[in-house]
Amino acid sequence: MLFLRGFIYLVLISVVAQLISIEGYQHLSAAQYNEHSVTEHLQDFMSFMSCMLFLFVSRRSPVLKIASTLLAALMAMMFVRESDSLLDHYVFDGAWQSVVLLILLCVVIFLWGQFRAIYPSIKEYAKHPSFGTFLAGFVTILGFSRLMGRGSFWEAVMGDAYMRVVKNIVEEGIETLGYTLIFISAVELALAYRRKLHQ
Template sequence: MSNDSRFLLSHVARTGVFALMVCLPALLLYCDIHWLTDGVGEWSLVELTQEGFLLASALAFVRLARKRVDDRRFAVLAAGMFACMLLREMDAVFDLLLHGLWKWLAVPVAVASIVYALQDWRAAVSGLVRFLNTRAGTLMTIGLVLLLCYARLIGLTSLWNGLLGESYIRVFKNAIEETTELLGYTFILAASLAHVAQRMRAAATPRVEAAVPEQTLRQL
């Protein structure tokens, strides 16, 4: 098979995976509406999948921290960030025990991961730069921008009130906001798994160093 054919097949495969990633939030929303008939509540497939993806992302970086010493500071910081995001997503569950409990759980996680990373901040920055220089880093950036910027703006109540007026029903806004968040989490999970897998492969590949024979120079 020629290089062009391999490239085209690889591109088609990546496009297919990307299409599945983009379609997943809409498919889960369809299941919530037509199968579970629960809208987009706290126990919907959309919400539970968000939490599952965040948990998987955090665990991926925990594994990286355990396996790669050179990535450990950055990996702990990333795992701590996703753990805090997971606690925030589960706020409704924690509110059953104590209102705002998620904050008291997230603060020590955030502080511990930041302090650990700062103990060797150069290694943490080096791991971050190494990550951002990959396709996974670009995908992670897209996911975070979708989650932290676009989803927040598209979920503004004032926006939907202005659009729908007296016909405003909160479930419409929730559906758009939560599926957009899930799309961001999907990109984040894909980036996390891709980066960790690449670093694991790099660790498993033995380095072959060229042996340079010593030459004895004699001056005549």
């Protein structure tokens, strides 16, 4: 089972890489890698599914209830942020910020009177193997993808041949990898607690 899971995750990462390259193969130098690309839809899917899996764990594990609820809320906020163009177009400009604030308010209400239980719950999650994978994905999204996606870096490297799409592919591709790692961590956590229920 261990090797099978590893193989499944390898296939998943390979499929994600192939899906990221589809727009490039289809549109060549006209590819944009914007909010309407397959890459962005992958990020939406991964963040939404991760949110649902963390919510599943929060309902099954009293020890991780707070930590997994916080993780679910974080992924919900990231999902909303990734969907900002749709909200701007169909609701109003800057709607994503209002939705994120609403999620934050719900989290504060949920945690009211339980603030001292936050650290022990997070500490318990940190003991789980999926914590490392989650952290790797989170740092990849918020740190590495942003640093590798700096326009100044790509302008310096490419000079007069600078193409914004190359910067976009690198930044969005790395970001999608980060979301995939978080999704894998959420799957691992959900599987672990599903096994506990059957024991």
